[in-house]
Amino acid sequence: MNTKRTIPSDEDLTAFIDGELTADEAARIESLMNEDKAVAERLEFLARASLPFEQAFAPLMSEAPRDKLETMLAAIPVPESAKSGATPVYASRRRFLGALAASVVAGIAIDRAVLAIGRGFSAKDENSEWRAVVADYISLYTPEALAGPVPARDDQATQLAGLDEKLGLSLSPESVSLPGIDFKRALLLQYDGNPLAQLAYLDPETGPMALCIVRSDAGPKAPDLESRRGMNVVYWSNGTHAFMLIGHAAADRMAAIADGVRGRVAA
Incomplete structure (x- = not known):
């Protein structure tokens, strides 16, 4: 049988x-x-x-x-x-x-309007689950999905302004710029009923990269490194938000990029 x-x-x-x-x-x-x-x-x-x-x-x-x-x-x-x-x-x-x-x-660009998880948005889940969900999403991006010209500064500022109100942030094109990496777009997504900012970039050397931000009251956390879906993730938090930078670049380069942007992105 x-x-x-x-x-x-x-x-x-x-x-x-x-x-x-x-x-x-x-x-x-x-x-x-x-x-x-x-x-x-x-x-x-x-x-x-x-x-x-x-x-x-x-x-x-x-x-x-x-x-x-x-x-x-x-x-x-x-x-x-x-x-x-x-x-x-x-x-x-x-x-x-x-x-x-x-x-x-x-090879079409895929942008979800919502990333929702039914579990409570607890401090424990903040430290891992939201990053896992974002990594699943970012892994779908291809360089072709982010092809096209870099938006003008005014367009970037307009996109970022839409995030400021929802997340209580103060972002500018200069504060979220990454050295040698093209900014492509800013999206307002949703994680478990909470707004989630996704800033998408295209690194000419390694492909798609993203800086993602959610509100968090889990308290400050120094930068740490992990690997998800074949990508390197640098994550940290301050008193009001949790951040993650995810991409295919080498771990030391990701850490250096995150260190540069961390001091410029604040509530």
Whole structure:
């Protein structure tokens, strides 16, 4: 008898969370979840990631090479239970996961409007989980995603001003400039209901880099270094905010860049 189990994909697990599977498919995943700790942990992780895919990726889909995306998405199987429904294309997270995968293959810039985690925003989670979520996101960037001209100083200042009000910061193009690295854009995201600033850069030597900031009352912390998703992360905090600089540059170079920007970025 063949006892080998088929581990469900993230797409199947997401469909399970959204109630899109047939009764038999759902029962199979429930059984695997009870028998396999790895499946249970992955399901828990995906369940915590409450991402409004349709709203977040609407601008992306409007700019994407639609013919290529539609061809690739046509190859994604649709459950029998979904074929008879009236759900429009891209109306579910499952279909948006397919669109996201196709977009990454096509080298399209991906900007999520929200990064949300259901767990409480405690000091313990601040020290690791938010950085893990950001690292997952930044790992999707390619140099092509950040290609294009550097915004003019006035445009940079306008983008940064949108962050100041939400995070209680005072940022200027000069304060967030990184030596030899091009500033590309400033985004206001969200982590567990809290505003998160992401400043995206393109290093001509190593590729995408980002400076990310969230509010934090965990108290000051001296800079420290870790590795996530094949990237180096320098993180620190002051009395009001937590910071992380993440990129593919060598650890000593990342530390030097973080040391330079740390004294210039303050509430």
